[in-house]
Amino acid sequence: MDGAGRAKKTNLAATNLKADFGVRRFGAVNWLGLWTLYLKEVRRFMKVVTQTVVAPVVSTLLFLVVFTQAFGASRPAVAGVPFVEFLAPGLIIMAVLTNAFTNSASSLIIAKVQGSIVDVLMPPLSAAELTVAFVAGAATRGLLVGAITAATSAGFMVAIGSPMQIGAAWAILYFAFAAATIFAMLGVLGGIWAEKFDQLAAFSNFIITPLTFLSGTFYSVERLPEPFRTASQYNPVYYLIDGFRSGFTGQAEASLTVGVTMTMALMLIFGFACYWLLRSGYKLKD
Numbered sequence: 001m002d003g004a005g006r007a008k009k010t011n012l013a014a015t016n017l018k019a020d021f022g023v024r025r026f027g028a029v030n031w032l033g034l035w036t037l038y039l040k041e042v043r044r045f046m047k048v049v050t051q052t053v054v055a056p057v058v059s060t061l062l063f064l065v066v067f068t069q070a071f072g073a074s075r076p077a078v079a080g081v082p083f084v085e086f087l088a089p090g091l092i093i094m095a096v097l098t099n100a101f102t103n104s105a106s107s108l109i110i111a112k113v114q115g116s117i118v119d120v121l122m123p124p125l126s127a128a129e130l131t132v133a134f135v136a137g138a139a140t141r142g143l144l145v146g147a148i149t150a151a152t153s154a155g156f157m158v159a160i161g162s163p164m165q166i167g168a169a170w171a172i173l174y175f176a177f178a179a180a181t182i183f184a185m186l187g188v189l190g191g192i193w194a195e196k197f198d199q200l201a202a203f204s205n206f207i208i209t210p211l212t213f214l215s216g217t218f219y220s221v222e223r224l225p226e227p228f229r230t231a232s233q234y235n236p237v238y239y240l241i242d243g244f245r246s247g248f249t250g251q252a253e254a255s256l257t258v259g260v261t262m263t264m265a266l267m268l269i270f271g272f273a274c275y276w277l278l279r280s281g282y283k284l285k286d
Contacts, residue, residue, distance in 0.1 A: 034129045037120065041137025045103055052099070053145055060095045060149045064088060064156060067218070078220045081249045084162050088153045089245040090217035095149045096176055097183040097240065100142030101208055104134050104184045108191025109200050117284055127279035131188065131271065138184035139177070146176055167250030175244035178263040182240070183208075185270035192277050192284065211237045222253055236266055 045052040068084045078086040111117040120130065154164040166172065186208065194200035215221075215237035221229060232238050239259035246252035252259075278284070 030125055030129055033123055033125045034133050037123075037125065037130070037133035038136050038140075041103070041107060041134060042140055044107060044137075045141050052103070052141060053148065056095055056099055056145050057148050057152060060091050061152050061156065063091055064153055068160065079222075079249075079251055079253075081251065082162055084157060084160065085164065085249060086220075086245070087218065088157060088164060089248045090241050092146055092150050092153060093176065093179055093241050093244040094212055094217055096142040096146035097179040097212065097237070098142075098208070099145045100138045100180040101183040101187040101190070101204070103141040104138035104187030105191040105194075105200055105204070106187075107134065107138070108188065109194050109197060112191075112284070113196065121281075121284060127275050130278045131274045134188050135181060135184040135271075135274070138187055139180035142180035142184065143176060146180070165248055165250075168247045171243055171247030171256065173247075174260065175240055175247065175263070178267065179240045179244065182236070182263065182266050182270060185267070185274050188274045189270065189277065192274075192282060195283065211235060215241050216253070217241055220253065236262055239263060 064084075064087065067087055077083065108117070111120060125133075150164075157164050190200055190203040194203060214232065215235050216232065221232045221238060221242075224232060233254070239254055239262055242252055242254050243256055243259040243263075246256065
């Protein structure tokens with residue numbers, strides 16, 4: 001068979017293959033690939049739901065029980081809000097952000113250590129699609145844990161005669177979403193930067209934990225002496241917790257406008273940082 005005949009036969013085979021299996025044509029976004037990676041992230045933590053969802057809910061509820069039963073009677077109201085009503089929203093939003101961070105960070109570090117990160121980098125997914133899928137999967141876990149924690153906390157508060165109130169639903173929804181998104185992005189950054197588990201633990205212990213515990217979760221920042229009160233104004237977690245709490249109590253220590261502006265800016269900055277690191281392949285393609 002001459003060259004023209006072989007070329008004709010090859011073209012015919014290719015045409016038949018296209019007819020049998022179809023041709024993948026991606027638009028501006030590979031929606032199928034993005035959705036698949038998102039489902040992988042969700043199913044990853046749902047496979048061990050007792051560890052990833054139930055355990056954090058129980059831990060947060062124990063915090064609420066211990067603080068209210070051991071100290072609630074002796075603690076005065078905070079800005080006219082009963083202590084248990086002040087404490088519960090802070091614990092809920094802490095559960096949201098810590099679980100969002102843990103999910104994306106653990107997903108990336110485990111993939112890197114096990115060598116399976118190549119399975120994520122090889123498919124036709126852009127850096128932006130990878131960022132959205134990882135962040136959305138981690139935020140889903142954070143919001144799921146937060147929703148269950150809120151429901152169980154509300155039941156406990158009804159049982160002790162101090163039912164949970166809702167003052168501004170938009171603040172609850174926005175700051176919960178912002179907390180889950182920001183800390184999911186921090187988890188991506190930490191997971192990419194860390195090369196082993198102890199480095200990720202250091203990232204969590206020396207950055208995430210101080211930011212969350214020194215943000216007014218268990219106390220009012222207004223009661224802190226200087227310079228700690230002023231320093232708290234530069235802690236972004238303070239605005240997340242204060243804004244989320246104001247959705248229940250109807251009172252905010254800080255400006256909600258400043259809180260919304262700062263959290264939006266952080267989402268843009270961290271989102272771009274995640275995109276840039278995934279696009280460059282930093283510590284992923286070595």
